[in-house]
Amino acid sequence: MDLSSVFSLDGKVALITGASKGIGYGIAEIFAAAGAKVVISSRKQDALDEKANQLKNQGYEACxxxxxxxxxxxxxxxxxxTVEKYGTIDILVNNAGVSPVFGPVHETSLEAFDKIMAVNVKAPFELCRLCFPHLRKxxxxxxxxxxxxxxxxxxxxxxxxxxxxxxxxxLTKVFAKEWGEAKIRVNAxxxxxxxxxxxxxxxxxEKIMTKVLQQLAIKRTGTSTEIGLMALYLASSASSYTTGSVFMADGGFSI
Incomplete structure (x- = not known):
């Protein structure tokens, strides 16, 4: 068996939100290295151009x-x-997220509540709907x-x-269950x-980190590349019988 082909994304088009830095860019870099044509998205075009050029300078296809x-x-x-640029969409990564408040839940304003839900839930829902006609092909x-x-x-x-x-x-599980017949896999x-x-x-x-490290089996923070490699598994044919699943990448925090 040629395992390199199992994890290959050669010729696939991947759309990734929140991808000008952090986890999103880490996923984009891994996908591009696996052969995908990568579309990175975030709010600022100049930041995207800089990151897309970094990928292109490595010999990858990206915009x-x-x-x-x-x-x-x-x-x-x-x-x-995205479709005008590359003709289709094979992989969608809903990574963009916001967390504008930190503190007791009862101190969260309705404005902050609406912003969090709009970006973290409503946007992935709508983007899935918009991508469906292309994903099903x-x-x-x-x-x-x-x-x-x-x-x-x-x-x-x-x-x-x-x-x-x-x-x-x-939402991941709902889409996975309903889109199975369309041969679209959805995981988190x-x-x-x-x-x-x-x-x-x-x-x-330092205070937070001391407490967190006590709860970790692997005594360190994770990297964007490590999340990117897990995403590669889910984007590739290696996970062809996997849908509706939730994968923890937390250093054992949830054990």
Missing amino acids: GIACNVSHPEELSLLVKK SSAASVINISSIGGISPETGLGIYSVSKAALIS ICPGLIETKFSEPLWSN
Whole structure:
């Protein structure tokens, strides 16, 4: 058996949100290295151009398309531009997420609640719907939703963020069950503490890190590359009989 072909994404088109840095860019880099044509998206075009050029300089096929995922009309345009550029969409990674508040859940404003839900739940739902006509034409369609360990067990100070990530897990299972007949697989990854700018308030806080490390079987933070490699498994034919599953990548935090 040629295992290199099992994990190959050669010729596939992957659309990844929240991909100008952190986990999203880590996934994009792994997918590109596996042969995929990668569309990275985030809010700022200049940041995307810089990252797309980094991928191109490594010999990969990539482009950046700006999109604020909380604006449905921009999601529609993102899908349209992706298809215009590469002709189809085989892989969708819903990675964009926000966590604008930290503290007791009862202190979360309705404005913050709506923002979290719009980006973390509503946007993945709408992007899945928009991509469906293209995914169903693919010979190996895969949707990967980036949830969080907070979606399994609420994280202290991140109450509504945790609620949104739990909803994303449920959304993953709903789409997986309904889209099975269309041969579209839908899975979720729940990262733990990954060392990115998004999570910097946590891993840069010595008091928080001391407490977190006590709960980890693997005594360190994770990397974006490690999440990217798990995503590669879910995007490739290696996981061809896997759908509706939730994968923990948390260093043993949830054991």
